[in-house]
Amino acid sequence: MRIALLGYGKMGKSIETIAVNRHHSISLKVSSHTSEFDFSDTDVAIDFSVPTTAVTNIKRALDAGVPVISGTTGWLDQYDTMVDYCKEQNGTFLYASNFSLGVNLFFELNKKLSDLMSGFPEYKPEIEETHHIQKLDSPSGTAITLADQIIDVSAYNSWSLEMGNPNGLYINSIRTDNVPGTHEITYNSDIDSISIKHTAHSRQGFAMGAIIAAEWIKDKKGVFSMKDVLNIG
Known part of the structure; x- marks a missing residue:
């Protein structure tokens, strides 16, 4: 080819x-x-x-x-x-916002978890994504895909890079040296937290x-x- x-x-x-x-x-x-x-x-x-x-x-x-x-x-x-x-x-x-096999499986896992958690509003979701400093967009396309999946089944109507926005799902976008890509979704309540995470080791x-x-x-x-x-x- x-x-x-x-x-x-x-x-x-x-x-x-x-x-x-x-x-x-x-x-x-x-x-x-x-x-x-x-x-x-x-x-x-x-x-x-x-x-x-x-x-x-x-x-x-x-x-x-x-x-x-x-x-x-x-x-x-x-x-x-x-x-x-x-x-x-x-x-x-x-x-595709991400071509990794692992990330695409992670998308499916995120959809299932967000569907399950939608019935428990006491758990508040947030996303943290970390990439190398050369990455031009923030948040990452992968983080946006993950956020959209959660927004589809939640009370949020958008995502936000600012913490505390009541209508925006918070995405913490971090840029640092030599990180191919890490994405973590966490659901926090007053009692406990539930999280899933994908870490890329290379490109x-x-x-x-x-x-x-x-x-x-x-x-x-x-x-x-x-x-x-x-x-x-």
Whole structure:
């Protein structure tokens, strides 16, 4: 499979290493300095860029008839627009806030726990997420996905980075050195606390998940998620 890397930072380089080890080739490497995109020798595009270029990257791939998967976060206010654009182009698009198998299982665990805890309002949920200082968005896309799952079955109508907002589910977003990604959900009451936690040890899980998604999506049409790839949920 010939893969275009739309974004060639740390994640792009990790994806390249795994792709080559799985006998794929890299047809295109796009960085912030790339002005011309040639998808003529590409089977699938993988976007791990930055919020300001993600939409352009996705559109260019769809315009070229190339399936595209994106793990870039911080641009989701335009997600529905990209879904509509993909359908108009009869294209193929998959977005995930996190491609890790463990995180996608964690999403399912969070949904089940939030459903259970929704009947016990004395327990107040909050989320803490920690990432490396190079991460551009805050909170993380993964934290937002986790928050949305809780909000769907709770009295909250949004998430908030400020503690004490009565209508906002609190997300404590921490940036520090050399942390690939840690997410913890805690339900606190006056009597006790219940928590679940996912800790990534490296970027390899994210990169491997992106390659698996690319292998799965090749030759398909439509809009998909990691649930489709992993057949979970």
